[in-house]
Amino acid sequence: MILTVDVGNTRIKAAVFEGSTAVENFVFEKNELEKKIKKILKKFQNCSDLVVASVGNIEKHSFLAFEKEINIHFLTHEDVFPFTNQYATPKTLGIDRMVLAAGATLKFPKQNRLVIDAGTCITYDFIDENDNYLGGAISPGLRLRYEALHNFTARLPLLTLEVPEHYIGNSTKEAIHSGVVNGFVYEIDGFIDEYRANFSNFIIILTGGDADFLAKRLKNTIFANSNFLLESLNQTFQYKIDND
Numbered sequence: 001m002i003l004t005v006d007v008g009n010t011r012i013k014a015a016v017f018e019g020s021t022a023v024e025n026f027v028f029e030k031n032e033l034e035k036k037i038k039k040i041l042k043k044f045q046n047c048s049d050l051v052v053a054s055v056g057n058i059e060k061h062s063f064l065a066f067e068k069e070i071n072i073h074f075l076t077h078e079d080v081f082p083f084t085n086q087y088a089t090p091k092t093l094g095i096d097r098m099v100l101a102a103g104a105t106l107k108f109p110k111q112n113r114l115v116i117d118a119g120t121c122i123t124y125d126f127i128d129e130n131d132n133y134l135g136g137a138i139s140p141g142l143r144l145r146y147e148a149l150h151n152f153t154a155r156l157p158l159l160t161l162e163v164p165e166h167y168i169g170n171s172t173k174e175a176i177h178s179g180v181v182n183g184f185v186y187e188i189d190g191f192i193d194e195y196r197a198n199f200s201n202f203i204i205i206l207t208g209g210d211a212d213f214l215a216k217r218l219k220n221t222i223f224a225n226s227n228f229l230l231e232s233l234n235q236t237f238q239y240k241i242d243n244d
């Protein structure tokens with residue numbers, strides 16, 4: 001069994017895999033890391049490897065306490081990936097984006113793929129049918145948009161997610177909800193339309209903490225898979241074993 005851990009900028013997601021099946025999923029905060037991992041390893045004593053992708057402020061040493069119990073693989077851009085990286089700054093490419101790109105490449109061979117991860121940030125990653133990773137986009141995620149409006153103005157309240165009644169917001173609150181939620185949805189539909197206009201035959205993978213919320217609201221029909229990053233981590237690790 002493999003324990004996969006995704007350290008994002010908001011929270012930590014983990015899953016135990018038996019082959020390609022996620023047996024159990026976990027979500028927790030950064031300050032709970034050691035306690036939670038300990039608990040998971042106690043429950044799943046057959047776990048042989050722990051595979052981590054971190055873009056948060058959690059480094060390899062945070063896992064050293066488990067070194068005696070389990071093999072630790074803290075992925076970096078120096079690991080083997082199943083695509084050709086054409087990003088101009090490959091060393092600064094987020095490891096989460098590399099893992100998503102690897103998962104998309106392995107799971108959907110010989111086609112263009114667009115991965116959209118709606119987490120703290122929205123990331124767009126495009127891998128063409130010849131397995132070239134071309135890049136994509138980074139923009140603020142849903143909660144970040146609400147927080148930014150409040151943090152960088154004098155008069156805007158901090159609101160939490162509510163679906164706007166109308167695109168014409170008729171109060172401060174409604175205007176903010178419309179700007180954040182509709183802006184979020186229009187942005188993603190706009191990007192998808194742009195890719196569609198330029199590439200035929202491509203698959204879209206939608207993931208991240210806001211994926212389910214989004215999937216229902218996009219003009220484009222896409223199925224959300226909020227487990228795609230953890231599944232991709234599991235697959236990237238298998239690929240690393242086979243190709244190292």
Ligand SMILES: Nc1ncnc2c1ncn2[C@@H]1O[C@H](COP(=O)(O)OP(=O)(O)O)[C@@H](O)[C@H]1O
Nearest residue numbers: 008009010011118119120141142143208209210
């Ligand atoms: N319980 C929750 N705590 C925090 N964010 C949540 C929660 N449920 C849904 N979200 C949404 O998930 C987004 C963060 O997604 P996530 O994939 O966890 O981020 P990251 O991978 O960057 O840590 C936020 O924009 C927020 O709207």
Ligand SMILES: CC(C)(COP(=O)(O)O)[C@@H](O)C(=O)NCCC(=O)O
Nearest residue numbers: 008009055092093094119120121138
């Ligand atoms: C863009 C990100 C902050 C997204 O993080 P997340 O929303 O998954 O927490 C992360 O992938 C990152 O730090 N990237 C480095 C810059 C780049 O990918 O080019």
Ligand SMILES: [K+]
Nearest residue numbers: 117119121123
């Ligand atoms: K993201």
